[in-house]
Amino acid sequence: MSASAHSTAHSHSPVPEQPEEESRRDFLILATGAVSAVGVAGAAWPFIRSWSPSADVLSQATTEVDISALGKGQMITVPWQGKPVFILHRTDEQIASAKKGDAEKLPDPAKDAERAQKPEYLVLLAICTHLGCVPQPIGTGNFGGFLCPCHGSHYDTSGRIRQGPAPKNLEVPFYAFKDDKTLVIGKSVG
Amino acid sequence: MSKSIMDWVDARLPVTALIKSQATEYPTPKNLNYWWVFGSLALFCLIVMLLTGLFLAMHYKADANQAFDVVEHIMRDVNYGWLLRYMHANGATFFFITVYVHILRGMYYGSYRAPREILWWFGIIIFFLLMATAFMGYVLPWGQMSYWGAAVITNLMSAIPVVGEELVIWIWGGFAVGDPTLNRFFALHFLLPFVIFGVVIIHLWALHAVHSNNPDGIDLDEHKDTIPFHPYITIKDLFAMGVFLLVYCAFVFFIPNFFLEPDNYIPANPMQTPAHIVPEWYFLPFYAILRSIDFLGSFSKLAGVIAMIAAIAILFILPFLDRSPVRSFRYRPLSRQLFWIFVIDCFLLGWVGYNPADATRFNGALPLIVVGRTCTAIYFGYFILLWIITAFDIEKPQPVPKSL
Ligand code: HEM
Ligand code: FES
Numbered sequence: 375m376s377a378s379a380h381s382t383a384h385s386h387s388p389v390p391e392q393p394e395e396e397s398r399r400d401f402l403i404l405a406t407g408a409v410s411a412v413g414v415a416g417a418a419w420p421f422i423r424s425w426s427p428s429a430d431v432l433s434q435a436t437t438e439v440d441i442s443a444l445g446k447g448q449m450i451t452v453p454w455q456g457k458p459v460f461i462l463h464r465t466d467e468q469i470a471s472a473k474k475g476d477a478e479k480l481p482d483p484a485k486d487a488e489r490a491q492k493p494e495y496l497v498l499l500a501i502c503t504h505l506g507c508v509p510q511p512i513g514t515g516n517f518g519g520f521l522c523p524c525h526g527s528h529y530d531t532s533g534r535i536r537q538g539p540a541p542k543n544l545e546v547p548f549y550a551f552k553d554d555k556t557l558v559i560g561k562s563v564g
Numbered sequence: 565m566s567k568s569i570m571d572w573v574d575a576r577l578p579v580t581a582l583i584k585s586q587a588t589e590y591p592t593p594k595n596l597n598y599w600w601v602f603g604s605l606a607l608f609c610l611i612v613m614l615l616t617g618l619f620l621a622m623h624y625k626a627d628a629n630q631a632f633d634v635v636e637h638i639m640r641d642v643n644y645g646w647l648l649r650y651m652h653a654n655g656a657t658f659f660f661i662t663v664y665v666h667i668l669r670g671m672y673y674g675s676y677r678a679p680r681e682i683l684w685w686f687g688i689i690i691f692f693l694l695m696a697t698a699f700m701g702y703v704l705p706w707g708q709m710s711y712w713g714a715a716v717i718t719n720l721m722s723a724i725p726v727v728g729e730e731l732v733i734w735i736w737g738g739f740a741v742g743d744p745t746l747n748r749f750f751a752l753h754f755l756l757p758f759v760i761f762g763v764v765i766i767h768l769w770a771l772h773a774v775h776s777n778n779p780d781g782i783d784l785d786e787h788k789d790t791i792p793f794h795p796y797i798t799i800k801d802l803f804a805m806g807v808f809l810l811v812y813c814a815f816v817f818f819i820p821n822f823f824l825e826p827d828n829y830i831p832a833n834p835m836q837t838p839a840h841i842v843p844e845w846y847f848l849p850f851y852a853i854l855r856s857i858d859f860l861g862s863f864s865k866l867a868g869v870i871a872m873i874a875a876i877a878i879l880f881i882l883p884f885l886d887r888s889p890v891r892s893f894r895y896r897p898l899s900r901q902l903f904w905i906f907v908i909d910c911f912l913l914g915w916v917g918y919n920p921a922d923a924t925r926f927n928g929a930l931p932l933i934v935v936g937r938t939c940t941a942i943y944f945g946y947f948i949l950l951w952i953i954t955a956f957d958i959e960k961p962q963p964v965p966k967s968l
Contacts, residue, residue: 422734425734426737427736431737431739431742451835455738455739456738456740456742457834458834458836505716506715506718506719507715510839523837523838523839523841524921525855526920526921538858539855539858539864
């Protein structure tokens with residue numbers, strides 16, 4: 375009997391915790407949790423970053439194009455960073471039509487002069503701002519411009535969105551005229 | 565001898581007990597009809613896909629310069645490669661057919677209602693994963709439809725405010741869909757079916773915890789109303805599998821390209837979009853919903869994406885939208901009518917999705933975009949009306965049998 379009384383005294387009924395101890399435990403759990411979370415995030419980062427464009431992809435930053443043979447009204451598609459770029463040598467009507475568009479109510483307002491460094495040349499990233507299809511060449515859309523066949527977006531002769539689901543104008547990539555004959559698309563990085 | 569071996573095993577891992585309780589003697593409602601075979605058919609499809617996919621992967625190369633040719637190499641040079649590929653490509657189609665019937669079965673007989681909500685949710689998760697898997701698989705042959713399908717769908721992500729553009733570049737691993745995209749899609753396409761397999765096991769676990777619903781949608785008396793799974797259901801499932809295989813093989817052997825797009829036999833060309841991009845048939849209704857939101861100006865794109873995702877995500881809250889005291893639509897005349905309108909609506913949406921965005925009918929009097937918007941409204945209307953007629957007791961259910 376006395377033995378059992380003895381053992382009860384020792385092993386049973388945890389002593390009510392001191393509030394002080396409890397908050398210390400809470401703090402330790404919280405601190406350990408926080409450090410582990412940072413550790414997990416740190417370990418995940420390399421995996422996540424491995425999906426971002428690699429160095430060789432990033433290095434394809436610029437494309438040079440000879441435009442001397444591009445006659446009035448002609449358009450070429452050149453690849454830049456794996457994406458198609460339209461270079462259009464605009465006719466006078468196309469330029470006039472683009473200027474006329476300046477005065478219209480546009481979904482994504484922009485002046486033609488801001489979009490073409492030289493009025494004769496229109497340089498566009500040929501990727502529909504809706505879901506990324508390549509629009510069809512000049513003259514296919516409702517405003518004398520480009521029609522994206524995928525969901526029916528119409529861009530004008532300045533590459534501005536005029537009708538359809540696309541939210542924004544066709545992007546004008548960074549470009550510069552190296553000389554009268556050569557156009558450089560893109561900016562070298564690094 | 566075999567008995568003593570089994571005893572030895574059972575003492576360590578109770579296999580026999582598990583097979584008995586979960587398979588052979590597992591109680592099933594005695595009134596299950598043929599709509600209940602589509603679950604096991606879907607599992608069969610998954611196994612076919614895992615097997616054919618594994619063997620295709622032994623010949624396939626996920627390289628943007630080789631992928632298109634290597635699929636043709638599988639078709640022409642590899643022994644029975646044509647069979648593996650046609651089984652796999654058509655298998656995806658038949659997988660979706662079974663899964664769609666399986667989901668609609670659940671919607672008609674109220675299988676999503678308590679106590680089967682978790683079972684239902686895991687089903688929807690499987691459906692999401694299945695769509696992701698099929699989408700990435702379709703990219704692998706690297707034809708024009710592969711490429712532009714991938715471009716359009718990944719671009720959906722760019723609708724997400726602020727981080728969208730960055731996110732898309734991250735998914736591509738470049739500035740357009742390209743070699744890095746193909747590679748990671750292949751890795752994920754290999755992995756996801758095994759994840760699906762895991763979720764299927766959870767789905768079955770949830771099923772066996774609450775047991776099958778039945779055409780009358782009533783709770784059963786375990787002794788009076790049930791029959792053992794084996795041989796009654798096994799034989800029925802096997803018979804259905806025979807019928808299924810008949811149809812599936814007819815496609816694989818006689819019209820293997822019926823569901824494949826001719827444009828996908830043109831190698832991917834990042835510089836030119838085909839005149840008319842169509843996703844695989846099983847995505848068409850959702851594609852139509854995406855395109856039908858085009859009247860919100862610059863907000864259209866994001867709204868379209870949200871609507872498309874919501875079209876599936878809304879299934880998650882279906883158990884709470886339906887407030888009827890009765891599960892099965894057999895005894896719910898109004899719900900039943902709504903259900904069939906919903907089914908027809910899905911087919912109509914599919915048809916709209918198949919046509920070009922600016923297509924019209926009746927000499928331009930009926931732009932399909934209008935049909936698409938109407939059908940989208942009806943699609944979501946189903947869920948809202950189902951809630952209204954059940955939450956406000958508008959529907960008067962017919963008397964339900966007490967037992968079978
Ligand atoms: C949920 C199951 C699966 C679905 C829905 C699915 C779907 C698809 C689809 C739609 C294609 C394109 C077919 C074509 O047009 O040629 C495809 C291709 C492919 N899949 Fe799968 N798949 C599944 C499982 C697997 C698994 C488990 C593997 C590998 C272990 C695999 C490996 C491949 C390979 C290598 C290709 C490229 C060859 C080809 O295009 O036929 N798949 N898959
Ligand atoms: S991608 Fe151009 S309209 Fe949709």
